[in-house]
Amino acid sequence: MSEPIRITYEVDGEDFMSAGTASTDMKRVLRQLGLDSEIIRRAAIAMYEGEINMVIHAHGGVAEVAIYEDRIEMNLIDHGPGIPDVELAMSAGYSTAAENIRELGFGAGMGLPNMKKYTDEMTIETEVGKGTTVRMVVRTV
Amino acid sequence: MNDFHSVTIDRTRCKGCINCMKRCPTEAIRVRDGKATIISERCIDCGECIRICQNRAKKSNYDDFSMLENYKWKIAMPAPSFYGQFAGVGDINVILTALKQIGFDAVFEVSRAAELVTHLTRRNFERIRSSHRGPVISSACSAVVRLIRVRYPALCGYVLPVNEPFHLAAQMAREEAMAATGLSPADIGIFFISPCPAKVTSAHAPIGIEDSFVTGVFSASDIYIRMQRVIGKIEKPEPLMQSGIVGINWATSGGEAAGLMTDNYLSADGMENVVRVLEEIEDGKLNDIEFVELNACPGGCVGGVLNVANPFVARSRIKTLRKYLPVSQNRLDSSDNSHMFWEQALHYEAVYKLDDDLTEAMNKMKKIAAIEAALPGLDCGSCGAPSCRALAEDVVRGTAKESDCVVKFRDQLELLSRTGVDLSSVLPAPFRHGPGGNTEEER
Structure with missing residues (x-):
């Protein structure tokens, strides 16, 4: 198996308008590779939700994408506050987003649940006060 | 895929500037040998390049008015946005009557068909929406x-x-004309008056259906000019208008969506x-949004590049024209409507x-x-590709070279000059180092 295509995106904190740029660029690359549209859609949704999460909760972070012949790996790495209770954070509708963020239409508590729903694998490593790394895999074959 | 395109380049007028290339939403334009060229399979005929070209080197091909002569019965099909082109006209019947005075035998408003599409969309909305996860996206543009x-x-x-709507209108116009005149389809010419090149392309290479019943497409501006000599003289307009607010609203952004039964839409x-x-x-x-209406042109179809009037002026006129119209004059009956749907996904x-x-x-x-x-x-475009990324792609696709990049070329020249040849005096200022070039004093 050949080396993956690796792309790194910096996700700016507290800039809602820029959230989605990594997802948009990744979609373009996946289209050019000729991947199935449903796979592109799933990866894009997971990436987009991850970007928003990093913007809302962690003052930004880094999204590392590795595209292999059989899968897309997306690692979202931040140095934010960490997640005290992962199980609770994973439940649909649970959100710790501030009121001003909810007013913008974000913080519905569907970020992590959607990321899990649209990927084939998802693991969360987190430490309160240190940060969070979310690893996601979308299999392409 | 039928590769007809309305948008073409006039090579004699093109100066090879990069404005259209930078503007193109599908990266379909490259500058080669000092002239813009279009990558046919990428072009969507949106007309953005026509809008931005200062040299009028980008144009939309449409049919010639003399085409009318080939038909015994000629029908004009104005787009709803056409009504916004005329200053000082307070009655749509004046516009429709004027069309009959410049060579058409009948008119069939596209807004009539638009009202049927609105009704059909309402009637089938839940079924169509439930076929996928997200909103229904309009197919009008x-x-x-x-x-x-x-x-x-x-x-x-x-x-x-x-x-x-204009495809559907053509079908309806044809049936109406056959019933009214007894002529055969070959004798009936159905001509759409288009606000944009995309619809010219759609008439000749339709999406969703095999063939259109549209015979030819004229540009709104071409017909507008022909109508100038008659439109001011119409004292008794014929009562030709057969559509209402719902249909006319399709001329402007949000108009189609406003006719649906939901407020939960985006335009x-x-x-x-x-x-x-x-x-x-x-x-x-x-x-969570039910319907999304998208128009490539600013303001909707009134912003089409084949129109005459400023889109904001046209929108204001349409608002006045529709004021005392009935809400809608066209509704589906109980007959089979399967012909209104796409044959192919x-x-x-x-x-x-x-x-x-x-x-x-x-x-x-x-x-x-x-x-x-x-x-x-820098994404400067001087290499003839819209961005550095696009140049890199072109190199890998085999249609460009890395040395097409002027910045790289400059570096090579500089290397050459170090070998003893003094090129600095002949280089243009942006490429020069030292006096007259990028010196401290000039910063």
């Missing part, structure tokens, strides 16, 4: 449908699978806004795919990344 076809594979199934116009909304739909961000055209083989595509992608990393990242 041909440029948007073509954009989705090449750029948004996941959204092809979101598009309302209903024919554009956006202008290519950049359209792209932003489509990206968000693809990211699953707008799943919208099929994604993978025009940006690097290779059919995934391993090979991945290799090419890596090469593109390596080449792009060595380019200056």
Whole structure:
């Protein structure tokens, strides 16, 4: 198996308008590779939700994408506050987003649940006060 | 794929500036040998390049008015936006009567068919919406449908699978004319008066149906000019108008959506806004919205590049014209409406795919990344590609060279000059170092 295509995106904190740029660029690359549209859609949704999460909760972070012949790996790495209770954070509708963020239409508590729903694998490593790394895999074959 | 395109380049007028290339939403334009060229499979005929070209080197091909002579019964089909082109006209019947005075035997308003499409959409909305996760996307703007076809594979199934009103209008006009005149279809000419090149293309290479009943397409501006000599003299307009507010509203952004039974819709116009909304739909961000109306032109069809009036003026006139009209004059009856739906689903055209083989595509992608990393990242367009990334892709696709980059070329010249040849005096200022070039004093 050949080396993956690796792309790194910096996700700016507290800039809602820029959230989605990594997802948009990744979609373009996946289209050019000729991947199935449903796979592109799933990866894009997971990436987009991850970007928003990093913007809302962690003052930004880094999204590392590795595209292999059989899968897309997306690692979202931040140095934010960490997640005290992962199980609770994973439940649909649970959100710790501030009121001003909810007013913008974000913080519905569907970020992590959607990321899990649209990927084939998802693991969360987190430490309160240190940060969070979310690893996601979308299999392409 | 029928590769007819309305948008073409007049090479004698093109100066090879990069304005259109930078503006093109599908990266379909390259400058080669000092002239813009269009990559046919990528072009969606949106007309953005026509809008921006200062040299009038980009144009939309449409049919010649003399085409009328070939038909015994000639029908004009004005788009709703056409009504906004005329100053000082307070009655749509004046415009329709004027059309009959410049050579047409009958008129058939596209807004009539638009009202039927609105009714059909309402009637089938729940079924269409439940066929996918996100909002239903309008199929009324041909440029948007073509954009989705090449750029948004996941959204092809979101598009309302209903024919554009002008195709439907042509079919209705034909049946009406056959019944009224007893002529055979070959003697009946049906001519759409189009606000944009995308609809010219759609008439000649339709999406969703095999063939259109439209005989020919004229530009709104061409017909507008022909009407100037008659329109001021009409004292008793014929009562030809057969549509209402719902149909006329299709002329402007949000008009189609306003006719549906939901308030939960979004409308956006202008290519950049359209792209932003489509990206968000693809990211699953707008799943709670029921209907999305997108128009490539600013303001909707009134902003089409084949129109005459400023789109904001046209919109204001349409608001006045529709004031005392009935809400709608066309409704579906109980007969079969299957002819209004697309015969074929919208099929994604993978025009940006690097290779059919995934391993090979991945290799090419890596090469593109390596080449792009060595380019200056200025996206200046001087190489003839719209961005450094696009040049890198062209190099890998075999249609350009890395040395097409002027910044790289400058570096090579500089190396040459160090070998003893003094080139600094002949280089243009941006490329010069030392006096007259990038000196401290000038900063």
